[in-house]
Amino acid sequence: MVQPKNLKKLTRERMERTGESYTTARKNIMTNKPESPKAARAAAARNYGKEAAQKAKAPAPAAAAAPKQAPKQEELPEYPAPENVMQYDAALWHRVFTQAGVVNPVTGQPFTEAMLAGLAGGIGFMQHSFVDQDEVSVALITRAHPEPYTQNLLTRSGAKLLERTTSSPIRAAEYLDAGLDAGRAVVVRVAVNALPWIDADQVDEADTIDLAVVGDYEDDLLVDDGSGSLNAISPEDLSAARAKRKKEKFWQAWVVSRRSPKSEALAANVLDAISETTARLLGTSQMRGIPAHFAKNFGVAGMRTFAARLRDSEGKTGWAQLFAEDAQREQALEQLAGFLADTRFGGIGGLRGQYADFLDEAAELPGLEALGEHAASYAALAALWIDFSQLLFAELEPADLFNALAGALEQIADAEEHSAAALAETVAALRA
Structure with a gap:
């Protein structure tokens, strides 16, 4: 299924308008499901209620309230x-x-x-x-x-990972976004000959390789393929390369915690x-x-x-x-x-x-x-x-x-x- 450009941005904008979850909003965009006016009104009411509640809790102008510290973000x-790579994986x-x-x-x-x-x-x-x-x-x-x-x-490293396998390209994209949104690189498995920068005639059709998706660049994704620099690939091309891996289709894994063994x-x-x-x-x-x-x-x-x-x-x-x-x-x-x-x-x-x-x-x-x-x-x-x-x-x-x-x-x-x-x-x- 072809993904629209700026899918993340479109998804988050729809979430704001409709109050849908990220997963629901993304799925509805991919399937061209129209936005519900009733859901939009409910989202507007919720946003209005949140703003009113925040104003009610705000200290009086004369009160010298101590500034609150922002919650500490995990720095990675x-x-x-x-x-000096010896063994790729x-x-x-x-x-x-x-x-x-x-x-x-x-x-x-x-x-x-x-x-x-x-x-x-x-x-x-x-x-x-x-x-x-x-x-x-x-x-x-x-x-x-x-x-x-x-x-x-x-398994033997003892690191805490989240591994996912699905046959759905939409669900696979959602899982990928979840890892990237958490600030982690996400490793995916692809067919080598389906990568845009590979000459398909030079590799075996059955060859597969793991890539680390490390973030976004404009409308593309940046992947680490061990070449020494990050390659840009469209979400559509990455999805197609993942789909050609018949066994463990759309497998991916990312580290959910910095906990060490x-x-x-x-x-x-x-x-x-x-x-x-x-x-x-x-x-x-x-x-x-x-x-x-x-x-x-x-x-x-x-x-x-x-x-x-x-x-x-x-x-x-x-x-x-x-x-x-x-x-x-x-x-x-x-x-x-x-x-x-x-x-x-x-x-x-x-x-x-x-x-x-x-x-x-x-x-x-x-x-x-x-x-x-x-x-x-x-x-x-x-x-x-x-x-x-x-x-x-x-x-x-x-x-x-x-x-x-x-x-x-x-x-x-x-x-x-x-x-x-x-x-x-x-x-x-x-x-x-």
Whole structure:
């Protein structure tokens, strides 16, 4: 449904004339429902009564009444600009929490991107590669997957949020306005290819992304998409982009209170998050929604599966046969490099350096000092992942390149297994 321009202004003017609630007034404007003369007369009478009551309560001119102080308004920090982003979703919520005034109970400072990324599940591994009708498809995910990354982040952070999902564009706009009117950024979920500044041909139709709506600009809305500056989008375009997200249609969330979690509760959630991360990497827990035959592509086992495919020179799933043509091989390597540099599903150093920062910060929580001992091993893993990324551009013959990549990945797999097993052992001891 197309929204008229200046909808907020029109809604509030109608509220004044008719006495309708904001929700009713907005709905009636959207459906072109005429204003009731009876409601307008009743609103005028109420306004007249309020003015008369205020005059009756006013002190006599001669009385030296003490001036009343205006009620204290909650002052919130300005919405911060994206800076040195490692992981998109954790960075987005770092900015939203910062603007809402939610802080880490130990440091008294806003939750860092590293802490939120660790709470979301931190790191992981998943790889797949195939050619379908000459179209190359390669993916390599190094963040937590397939668990619900953002939902885990929100739940474990302990922040007080209001989440809404609706199939009604009118109701969704009302929910959005409620958050903005409270002075909070509102996070919404949209189809990437429906955004006006995105080339729809360059992204998959199923790709979605979360944006933070931070306020109004004339007739448009300002959104944070992690680009470093705010983009303006019309309410109509935003509604259309949200509507194309079939699952969780018109989902949104905003922070309703600057209340911070208790340090003890945050410490317990940190341990839950780390247990999930290590179990996923070591393959000691079953992943929900993942078929048994595909589970071999996840975690440390997935790293070894990928290394074997890189070395395989004869099998159909080996990279030597799968990407025998030069053009397809170049596409595969470019896609692999793109995932490793991406901030949505990967990141520099496979996000292992960020995970080291998370462990260092988590060690400041009560009773979790031992976690800091593992930060160095994940910092070392980040260096190995960077070496692997740079090797993709080595000027080698295809067979030599694939063998070199396989060797680097086997070294990473051994280090990942050792680090995850040691970290899991520490968490078990902390819980004992």
